Amino acid sequence: MASLDSVSLAILLGAVLVMAGILSSLLALRFGAPLLLVFLLVGMLAGDSGPGRLQFDDVRTTYLVGSVALALILFDGGLKTRFASIRTVLAPSMVLATAGVLLTALITAPVAKYVLDLNWTESLLVGAVVASTDAAAVFLLVHTQGLRLRPRVGATLEAESGTNDPFAIFLTLMLVEFISIGQSSASHIAMEFIQEAVLGAIIGVIGGRLVVLALNYVALPQGLHAPFVTTAALVIFGGSQMVHASGFLAVYLAGIIIGNRPTRAHNSVVTFLDAATWLAQIVMFVLLGLLVSPHRLVSSISGSVLVALALMLIARPLAVAICLAPFKFNWREKVFIAWTGLRGAVAIFLASIPMLVGLSKAYLYFDVAFVVVIISLLLQGWTLGPAARRLHVALPRAERGPRRVELDLPGQLEQQLVGYPVRPKSLYFRRGLIPSWSKPTLVIRDERILTPVEADPVAPGDYIYLLAPPERAEALDRFFVDMPPSAEPDPHLLGDFMVSGEHTLSELAEIYGVKVDEHQAQLTLADYFDIYLDRAPKQGAELGLDTIVLVARNISGGRVNVVGLRLPEEEEAAAPLTRMQMVKRKLADIWTSVAGV
Known part of the structure; x- marks a missing residue:
């Protein structure tokens, strides 16, 4: 009977944990990723060093659960990624996801060597474990803190955080293999990397296309589409890992393929995966918390804190500055991208690999990663929103979406x-x-x-x-949301040839001589974007109006409130000075009349 009671107790505790995870999603919308630290604490309190006194040292189970959870998180991230939004930032994102991870590990390694008393290979392994940004933390924080990032910045972070995990995992596995065997070669490492990257990409693309075909042409019963897609993602992940390809890259690319093609039950699939990934993160954080020993942390806490600070304040900013130097990012964008290098469960998951293979000092890697994650989520996580606003790379969302x-x-x-x-x-x-x-x-x-x-x-x-x-x-x-009061335009987003979104097309036609249909004449510029743009307006969105192009320069409450005007090139070249003076004078008159000065 005692064994039956223990099974019932396990079911009860598991159900309570899942229920707590579901209810905690409400708090997550307010507090963001640091809420996940509560579940780390739950795991620590339930562990052998806490009042729960639960003996848990099953690294294999933790690695299995972590792999599944991370695969689902990456798949969900890919499913929500619009390829059109990341296409223009693929180059900088891929550089950050590969060279950026390597540079971060190399810069962090000397600090780890001297503060933790490791040799160079072991210190480089510490750097590799904490080098990648965490996709789940980035996706969750941007969503829960209600941030609307500038398109290029948001797309870069989205693509980088979704694709740098495979490289970090590869780098970690290579270093673990080198420490275990004691030797390796550059050609072997290069071949392994090519095999994992190329095979992973091929399997991901083919697998994604097959899932799309199955969704659209197989008559699944209502309600089974979401479980089918979730299971298919795990099949793609497991199959890739079996042939020594990068399953994490494959599942992320499969998500992008499925998310960017018309499929049945798309929104129910996204909703189901949102819930599944949230619960997967909770289970992963609890298991990782169970593996942590507070008594063991004491011996390495000072060195771990120094590694975390060096990572956030030196290694990540330097890596971002070097990787983005060839691309046209301003200093504000670079600073924000550097500060958004959040570490999450991925780092602790990677640190479980040395424990799984039985490396010496394996628990030290795990403890360092644990401390780095806590400091990153607390320090960077809770300051992400204020940093975005102070650096003028994002505006807070004015409202939550309606019940659709x-x-x-x-x-x-x-x-x-x-x-x-x-x-x-x-x-x-x-x-x-x-x-x-x-x-x-x-x-x-x-x-x-x-x-x-x-x-x-x-x-x-x-x-x-x-x-x-x-x-x-x-x-x-x-x-269908409540219209908020118009906000003043951000002065950092303004320049020449700007007009208020509340001016009508007829007023614009008088100034520039463009042709406007009679039924459109009384539409405001904001109305024009709302009606004819095929998506929610974002900064940089463009619409043609006869011979000129309207560019959304600032958004307030989901509406365009500042519009930039791109004039015909031939007119600007014909009489640039006269045209500019005339436009500036008329725009000044408009702004003066609006302000009532």
Whole structure:
């Protein structure tokens, strides 16, 4: 009976942990990644050094769980990555993900050697373990802290954090092999790297395409699409690892392939994986906490803290500065990218590899990684939002998205039904704006189903359902949230040829002589972006208007409030001085009238 009671107790504790993880997602939206440290603490308290007195030293199980969790996290990150947004930053991201990791490890190694009394190979292993940024921590923090990063900065961090783990894992495995065997060669390392990278990329791309085909052409029962995709991701990961390819790279690329192609039940898959990755992180942090011994940490705590500070303040900034030197990033962007080099469960996971193979000083690597992660999440994690705003690389989101309902329509992949509650202060209700690529289909009012014609005019409290392409459904959110008061433009984003987003197209036509359709004349520039841009406006988004191009220069509350004007090159070349003087004078008049000066 005692054994049955222990099984029941394990089920109870496991269920309580999962329930706590689900409820903690609400707190995560407020506090961000440092909340995960609570689960590390839970693991430590439950361990043999805490009041729980649970004896746990199963490194193999920890490595297995960590591998699955990390694979799901990377797959989920790839699934949400829009290839169009990272295509322009692939070069700097790949340099950071490879050379950046190597440089970070090399710069950290001398500090580890002298403060931890290691030889050069062992100190380089310490550097490799903590060198990569953690995809889960970066993805989670950017989301939970409500940051809208500048497109190039956000895309660079997204691509780097998603692709540097495979290189860090490769570097760690090579060093563990070298320490274990005592010898290796440059040709062997090069061949291993090529095999892992090339095979991993091939398997990831092919596997992603096969999953897309299966989703679209296999009639799975309702509700099984998300478990199928999740299982397929693990099949891709495990198959890659079996043939000595990089499973982590393969699963990330497979996620990008699936996320950027039209598939059935796309949004239910994303929602399911969000929950799965959050629970996977919790389980991983608890198991890692169980492996930590507070008594053992005391002997290396001072050296570990010095390694963490050297990593954050010296190694990462130098690596970023060197890697991004050939690319056109300003100093603010470089500083922010350097500060966003968060370390998370990946570092502790990598530190479990020496323990798994039984290296001497294996627990020292683990303890150092543990301290580095805690300091990184506390110091960098909680300051990420303020750093982004002070460096003017991001603006905080003005609102959370509305409660959106998405329904797949059987028999086709081009459209889905998207539903929203109509709020009295929403852009849709106040101004009647809706993008050109969506179509109102039905309205629910007082438990009655009405056509848009029958329901006209739509009233607050109604539920409206629209047809929209699945990949653009999220862009509809901005029409159904409460409109915040307009904010002053960020002066760091302004320059010549800027106008307020509240000016109408007819006013612009008078100044520049562009042709505007009569039905568009009274639209504001912000309205024009809302209606004709095929996604939520972001800084740098462009729309043509006759012979000029409108460029979104600043966003407030999901709306364009400052618009840049790109004039025809031939006109600028014909009379640059006269044209510039005329435009500046007229823009000054506009801004003066708006400000009431």
